[in-house]
Amino acid sequence: MGRAAYAAAFMSMVALLAICGSATGQEKVRGVTDTEIVIGQWGPQTGPAALWGSVGRATGVYFELINSEGGIHGRKIKYYLRDDAYQPAKTKAIVKEFVENIGIFAVAGGVGTSTGMAVREYLTENKVPWISPATGSSHWTKPFNKYIFSTFPQYYQEAYVQTQYAVEKMGKKKIAFFYQNDDYGKEGLDGAKKYMEDKGLKLVAEVPVEVTDTDLKSHALKLKQSEAEVVIIWVLPKHGAMILGVCKAIGYSPQFMAASTLSDPDLMFTVTKGLWKGVMYGNFVNMESPLVKKYQDAQKKWAPDEKYTGLFYLAGFYFAEPLVKGLQLAGRDLTPDTFIKAMESIRNWSDWLGYDCTFTDKDHQGVKSVYLEKCGDNGQRIKVSDWLVYKPK
Amino acid sequence: MIFFDLIVGGLSIGACYALVALAMVIIYKTSEVPNFAQGEMAMISTFVAFSLIETYHVGFWTTFGLTLLFALFLGIVLELAFLRPAKDPSVLSLIVITLGAEMILYGLAGWKWGAKQNPFPVPFSEFSGITPGGVMITEINLWTFVTSLVMMVLLFVFFRFTKLGTAMKAVQQNAFAAKAMGIPTRRILTFTWGLSSVTGAVAGLLIAPLATLDPNMMLDPMLKGFASAVLGGMTSLPGAAVGGYMLGLIENFFGGYVSLEFKSVVAFGVIVLILCIKPSGLFVRHFERKV
Numbered sequence: 001m002g003r004a005a006y007a008a009a010f011m012s013m014v015a016l017l018a019i020c021g022s023a024t025g026q027e028k029v030r031g032v033t034d035t036e037i038v039i040g041q042w043g044p045q046t047g048p049a050a051l052w053g054s055v056g057r058a059t060g061v062y063f064e065l066i067n068s069e070g071g072i073h074g075r076k077i078k079y080y081l082r083d084d085a086y087q088p089a090k091t092k093a094i095v096k097e098f099v100e101n102i103g104i105f106a107v108a109g110g111v112g113t114s115t116g117m118a119v120r121e122y123l124t125e126n127k128v129p130w131i132s133p134a135t136g137s138s139h140w141t142k143p144f145n146k147y148i149f150s151t152f153p154q155y156y157q158e159a160y161v162q163t164q165y166a167v168e169k170m171g172k173k174k175i176a177f178f179y180q181n182d183d184y185g186k187e188g189l190d191g192a193k194k195y196m197e198d199k200g201l202k203l204v205a206e207v208p209v210e211v212t213d214t215d216l217k218s219h220a221l222k223l224k225q226s227e228a229e230v231v232i233i234w235v236l237p238k239h240g241a242m243i244l245g246v247c248k249a250i251g252y253s254p255q256f257m258a259a260s261t262l263s264d265p266d267l268m269f270t271v272t273k274g275l276w277k278g279v280m281y282g283n284f285v286n287m288e289s290p291l292v293k294k295y296q297d298a299q300k301k302w303a304p305d306e307k308y309t310g311l312f313y314l315a316g317f318y319f320a321e322p323l324v325k326g327l328q329l330a331g332r333d334l335t336p337d338t339f340i341k342a343m344e345s346i347r348n349w350s351d352w353l354g355y356d357c358t359f360t361d362k363d364h365q366g367v368k369s370v371y372l373e374k375c376g377d378n379g380q381r382i383k384v385s386d387w388l389v390y391k392p393k
Numbered sequence: 394m395i396f397f398d399l400i401v402g403g404l405s406i407g408a409c410y411a412l413v414a415l416a417m418v419i420i421y422k423t424s425e426v427p428n429f430a431q432g433e434m435a436m437i438s439t440f441v442a443f444s445l446i447e448t449y450h451v452g453f454w455t456t457f458g459l460t461l462l463f464a465l466f467l468g469i470v471l472e473l474a475f476l477r478p479a480k481d482p483s484v485l486s487l488i489v490i491t492l493g494a495e496m497i498l499y500g501l502a503g504w505k506w507g508a509k510q511n512p513f514p515v516p517f518s519e520f521s522g523i524t525p526g527g528v529m530i531t532e533i534n535l536w537t538f539v540t541s542l543v544m545m546v547l548l549f550v551f552f553r554f555t556k557l558g559t560a561m562k563a564v565q566q567n568a569f570a571a572k573a574m575g576i577p578t579r580r581i582l583t584f585t586w587g588l589s590s591v592t593g594a595v596a597g598l599l600i601a602p603l604a605t606l607d608p609n610m611m612l613d614p615m616l617k618g619f620a621s622a623v624l625g626g627m628t629s630l631p632g633a634a635v636g637g638y639m640l641g642l643i644e645n646f647f648g649g650y651v652s653l654e655f656k657s658v659v660a661f662g663v664i665v666l667i668l669c670i671k672p673s674g675l676f677v678r679h680f681e682r683k684v
Binding site for chain 1: 395398399401402403405406409500503504507508509510511512514519520529531600603604605607609610612613614616617641644645648649653654656657658
């Protein structure tokens, strides 16, 4: 009797499921219900890169803001932020949880090149759209990947336009490059070298530094020997601060230009005890946009206890904006395919924290421009250039 | 003139390596355990100094003293809380315990002070100083040289002329005989941790203004200090100190004249070389294993 009852119950359940399926008439999309869209992000809340963990927290505030304004086509965003401590092995586990347990529709942001690289294939295999990996590596869009949309200007492109600016606008010929000896630094170096080659010039010095190095004396001496007028630096904030100090101590004061990863003058001014004054650096977040104020107010409302509210926090909004734009364009009928199609229809979009974002079905590198700022007397931002668009010869 | 600049740079960072090496050797000699929490212990002490100065506006020298007291306390507490409870510990399990302590301290610093870089205020200029023969020796370089030398002399005097120091040496040489002579070996071991922690804290206070203060600050100096200790001899205090200075100089000359790309790696090349040629270290007369 027992077994027969179970069998009957089972059969009726199967039948019920079949009816449900045919009633809605369409396949269920992972991470999308009538009332919700599920989005995930990983980010280092602990560990060596925890400073950039603010990106993921800011994205959460942005989604709160969107939800409070009524959501997107009747759906609210449900957001999961997980700590990977900047360790690729943990990122892998998180992404597996995202896809297999939680069931997410898309990934927004995600700090770290090595952490992102560890999950790129898995996300693609599972058809998870991934908007704005939060680093300027070229690996996101080369080779072309249908599911990944990048809004972080590539280090290569940024270094190219910075070098171009130093040579063409500032009239400097002697340029040295101080870079972190890994993918991040080397992509910057390649960009600078490419521009110099195009012009028939050469960098006067290429000085690498290891991530862990605590003593930069020999690096500074090498830069001084090269007599460079401009030193472009592609390193972590720590080394950016240190090289300025050591150079000053040996009596060498060139014009420093820094990557957009060091674009928080407040932080850098404090750490260098004022030496950062006059340093130029790239930035791709439009600080003149009225949205900046709106987002800062949102932070005060939804995350009043946030410890770090500098540039990287704003970047958390920046990285998520294109995702929301895509969701709005895709309409109520939301699947990965309709979403990607909507994303690829974005052209010359500047009505956000970024500038001139264009996605096509052949190129998913949406943003290719930065502008230069200079650190003022008290660590404030002074805009020194217009948007510099990457246009190679 | 780059030669002399490299010497100044090498000795300056070498002094820091030497102190970390000394801190490691002090513990290693008594318990044969390389303490991998050494770096984070120094980092935590430096953060305490930072809080005292920035938050409570305590003067620099008072802070210096208070920080060393804190370091002493921290070392003693760690020994009592983590190592003492271990039941019939082997050297390997003690090493694993120090690794665990390292992770706890690292996490604690990130939670309490955050991951961002902080400037460490010192009453010395980083950019001006004396220039004999055109070579810049900044005030902070001088402060580093002097402090490290004073610390080394104090350690020497302590081990040579005080009762406690002699008792520590006795425990280091033969724990069993020392115990038979009525020396409280466990208490001595605990104090060893305190002393080592103080030495490390001085290193931290010297490194923070050279670099920036953040939870990762001691990662590299700790490894280099370990390398220095291996270079000079894990069981020799003067050897470890000289090893530190040597490593600082080797690194700077290698970076200045050979290759910057491999500057950081050269320390580990040196370790391999030493382990092949003279495994007990350059300044240890013969390798002797305790039975």
